[in-house]
Amino acid sequence: MLLKRLTEANGVSGNEKEVRQLIIDEIKDYVDDIKVDKIGNVIAFKKGSIDSPRVMIAAHMDEVGLMVTKIESSGLIRFTPVGGIDQRILVSKTVSIGKDNIPGVIGAKPIHLQEPGERSKALTYKQLYIDIGAKSKEQAEEFVKIGDYIAFDSKYTEFGHNLVKAKALDDRVGCSVLIDLIKSDTKLSFYAVFTVMEEVGLVGAGPAAYHVEPEIGIILEGTTCSDVTDVEPHLHSTKLGNGPAISLMDRTTYFDKNLRELIVETAKENDIPYQFRKTIFGGNDSGRIHIAKEGAKTATISVPCRYIHSPISVMNKDDYTNTSKLLKLVIEKIETGGVL
Amino acid sequence: MESKELLKKLCEGIGVSAYEDSIFNHITEAFQNLTDEIQIDNLGNIVAKRNGQENTNKIKIMLAAHMDEIGLMVKDIDENGFVKVTSIGGIDPRTLLAQEIIIHGKQDVFGVIGAKPPHLSDQSERSKAFKMEDLTIDIGLTKEDAEKIIEIGDIITIKRDFIELKNNVVAGKALDDRAGIVTMYECAKELLKLKHEADVYFVSTVQEEVGVRGATTSTFKIDPDIGIAIDVGFGATPELPEEDVISMGKGAGITLGGNIHPTLRKHLIEIANEYNISFQHEITPGLTGTDGRAMIITKCGIPTLVISLPLRYMHTSVETIDMNDVKTCAQLLARFIASISSDNLEGLLCY
Numbered sequence: 001m002l003l004k005r006l007t008e009a010n011g012v013s014g015n016e017k018e019v020r021q022l023i024i025d026e027i028k029d030y031v032d033d034i035k036v037d038k039i040g041n042v043i044a045f046k047k048g049s050i051d052s053p054r055v056m057i058a059a060h061m062d063e064v065g066l067m068v069t070k071i072e073s074s075g076l077i078r079f080t081p082v083g084g085i086d087q088r089i090l091v092s093k094t095v096s097i098g099k100d101n102i103p104g105v106i107g108a109k110p111i112h113l114q115e116p117g118e119r120s121k122a123l124t125y126k127q128l129y130i131d132i133g134a135k136s137k138e139q140a141e142e143f144v145k146i147g148d149y150i151a152f153d154s155k156y157t158e159f160g161h162n163l164v165k166a167k168a169l170d171d172r173v174g175c176s177v178l179i180d181l182i183k184s185d186t187k188l189s190f191y192a193v194f195t196v197m198e199e200v201g202l203v204g205a206g207p208a209a210y211h212v213e214p215e216i217g218i219i220l221e222g223t224t225c226s227d228v229t230d231v232e233p234h235l236h237s238t239k240l241g242n243g244p245a246i247s248l249m250d251r252t253t254y255f256d257k258n259l260r261e262l263i264v265e266t267a268k269e270n271d272i273p274y275q276f277r278k279t280i281f282g283g284n285d286s287g288r289i290h291i292a293k294e295g296a297k298t299a300t301i302s303v304p305c306r307y308i309h310s311p312i313s314v315m316n317k318d319d320y321t322n323t324s325k326l327l328k329l330v331i332e333k334i335e336t337g338g339v340l
Numbered sequence: 341m342e343s344k345e346l347l348k349k350l351c352e353g354i355g356v357s358a359y360e361d362s363i364f365n366h367i368t369e370a371f372q373n374l375t376d377e378i379q380i381d382n383l384g385n386i387v388a389k390r391n392g393q394e395n396t397n398k399i400k401i402m403l404a405a406h407m408d409e410i411g412l413m414v415k416d417i418d419e420n421g422f423v424k425v426t427s428i429g430g431i432d433p434r435t436l437l438a439q440e441i442i443i444h445g446k447q448d449v450f451g452v453i454g455a456k457p458p459h460l461s462d463q464s465e466r467s468k469a470f471k472m473e474d475l476t477i478d479i480g481l482t483k484e485d486a487e488k489i490i491e492i493g494d495i496i497t498i499k500r501d502f503i504e505l506k507n508n509v510v511a512g513k514a515l516d517d518r519a520g521i522v523t524m525y526e527c528a529k530e531l532l533k534l535k536h537e538a539d540v541y542f543v544s545t546v547q548e549e550v551g552v553r554g555a556t557t558s559t560f561k562i563d564p565d566i567g568i569a570i571d572v573g574f575g576a577t578p579e580l581p582e583e584d585v586i587s588m589g590k591g592a593g594i595t596l597g598g599n600i601h602p603t604l605r606k607h608l609i610e611i612a613n614e615y616n617i618s619f620q621h622e623i624t625p626g627l628t629g630t631d632g633r634a635m636i637i638t639k640c641g642i643p644t645l646v647i648s649l650p651l652r653y654m655h656t657s658v659e660t661i662d663m664n665d666v667k668t669c670a671q672l673l674a675r676f677i678a679s680i681s682s683d684n685l686e687g688l689l690c691y
Contacts, residue, residue, distance in 0.1 A: 072578070074578065076577070076578065086466055087466065088434065088437050088466065088469065088470065089437050089438035091434050091435050091437070091656070092435035092436075092439070092653070092656040092657050092658050093438070093439075093658065094500075094501075094503060094511070094658060102506075103503050103504070103505060103511075104505065105503075105505070105511045105653070105658035105660060106658065107577065107652055107653025107656055107658050107659075107660070108432065108434065108435055108653055108656050109577070109579050109580065110574055110653070110654035110655055111430045111431065111432040111654075111655050112430065112574075112629070112654065112655070113574065113580060113584060114432070119432055119433070119434065119469060120468065120469055120471075121467065121468065121469055122434065122466060122467050122468060122469045123434060123469075124467075127579065129578070131505070131509075131511075131652065131653075131660060132505050132506050133505030133506035133507045133508075133509030133511075133660070133662075134506050134507065135507060135588075135589060139506070139507070143506065154440075157440070157450060159449075159450040159451070159479070159480050160450075160451075160478075160479050160480015160481050161480055161481060161482070161485070162480075163480035165440065165450075165452055228420075228422065228454050228476060228478065229418055229420050229422040229476050230474065230476060306454065306478065307438065307452065307454055307478075310438045311438055312438050312439075312440060312452040312453075314452060314478065314480070
């Protein structure tokens with residue numbers, strides 16, 4: 001299964017190689033042109049049969065993770081986050097270091113030896129380290145070096161009513177939806193762009209958009225979903241199972257009203273459930289794409305993901321299917337002269 | 341069977357305190373061909389007895405390692421189908437966030453322990469740890485469907501594969517104290533090569549983590565001349581004071597303190613030196629947090645020793661242990677057992 005392969009591949013921001021190769025292998029027979037640009041973005045062009053506006057559909061390949069900063073004389077490994085990670089999710093986990101996927105564990109001080117009150121404070125990055133079983137710095141250096149990327153260790157797992165648990169659903173789910181579109185029949189010509197380093201500051205999207213010069217940009221994402229029990233309903237940014245989430249605004253973009261309305265109309269006409277992303281927190285590649293060169297109209301369609309930026313992010317398979325369906329119909333709508 | 345293979349089976353098995361029965365088979369199978377008789381007592385302790393040779397005075401040595409592990413229990417299923425939990429044994433709630441778990445209900449149910457997304461929590465919130473009551477298990481079911489397969493009181497374990505790190509170091513959950521059981525298994529294998537007079541009882545105990553209960557009843561029944569608890573000790577890591585820990589890979593910690601029979605301990609150290617088996621000192625002046633604390637006060641008192649395998653990150657799901665320590669500890673125990681005879685026992689127990 002594609003989403004399983006995509007989420008189990010490692011691609012911490014700046015180290016997207018494994019994911020990039022997987023995507024290229026997956027789409028190369030379905031596109032008319034494909035290239036990797038100077039900073040690692042995959043830019044593919046699928047030629048349709050009609051005159052088309054310049055449409056760029058983007059999903060980012062990278063995921064949050066960690067990076068090796070120091071190897072202690074004891075052989076233990078210190079690290080720093082790559083992208084936004086709540087430090088509290090790291091304790092008592094297994095990780096995979098470097099291109100040889102060296103297994104390691106992030107342990108914690110035994111509960112028996114803790115001082116009173118210690119347990120109420122979160123363990124910080126400075127207190128945590130990775131143990132690969134090495135006895136000394138020299139021995140650890142045989143397997144690990146400073147700057148190695150570290151990925152969460154988490155297998156794609158289906159559970160509950162139609163749910164999936166995996167790491168990196170943000171944004172392999174977007175990559176997967178985009179690959180679905182590439183493999184389907186479309187009359188519209190479009191650029192499919194898989195970007196690098198979104199999680200560390202929307203790095204890849206700007207140069208990619210500079211190259212593509214889109215008039216319309218559609219960004220596919222895995223987005224925050226906080227519909228869990230202890231969160232007040234009005235703080236639910238999205239709800240799992242309520243369909244694709246359409247962005248209104250976030251920290252990086254006021255999304256194009258007409259394009260958004262086109263997407264909403266398309267959903268309504270086709271009885272596809274949809275929801276608005278009801279938070280302005282966060283941002284995505286649109287932030288760079290909509291202001292590249294002369295600018296572009298952009299929209300974001302996302303699959304809601306609970307526990308995002310953790311090894312155990314969770315999505316609903318129906319949301320995925322509906323996002324994929326909606327994107328295809330939106331493309332058809334643009335084919336018939338929708339938005340420009 | 342290789343000891344690592346047995347340890348993997350045991351650690352990936354489920355045996356939260358008082359719910360140990362699903363790993364019974366792995367243990368009885370392992371000891372089947374190494375011992376003469378296996379019994380399971382009323383509480384669930386597995387007692388595998390290996391007869392001594394020419395043991396006319398019926399001397400008895402009991403080894404104990406506990407098979408139970410810490411875990412969680414379902415406390416409530418809320419209106420949205422999320423599950424609230426309580427702990428069985430000592431668990432730091434900080435080690436639970438973003439874990440994959442299995443609820444052992446009518447069937448095994450997969451779930452994850454949820455975290456509020458970082459986008460929604462501010463920095464000050466992130467410096468505070470979640471408490472047990474803040475944690476919520478997401479099993480992706482409605483309350484109605486959840487209640488068909490799970491109920492309050494079901495036990496929960498962290499889903500964790502046993503993994504091999506470098507240097508023969510392994511990591512997983514429940515190494516405390518399944519590594520102790522594997523040490524007994526290795527010891528039983530060593531004894532095949534040695535002559536020993538004492539009957540040896542390899543006891544895999546239940547409910548250590550919740551109050552050394554299995555050791556209490558099994559020691560009572562066996563009434564050994566010598567009791568030895570094999571458990572895990574705190575492996576050295578940077579945040580722990582050196583005087584509180586033992587080092588990984590440097591042999592078992594031989595516990596020193598009031599719980600420990602002084603002359604027997606001296607003998608154990610002499611054996612280690614005689615056979616050039618590495619060991620370390622571990623200091624616990626009062627009662628140890630091991631099966632040894634039950635042994636010493638059984639009946640009229642049992643001469644007791646405690647041996648600790650160095651283990652890092654105790655009571656997390658990524659406990660690590662060096663398999664070399666298991667091996668050397670087993671050798672030490674076997675040599676010690678072989679050295680005990682009806683001729684020297686009384687002298688060794690004399691204060």
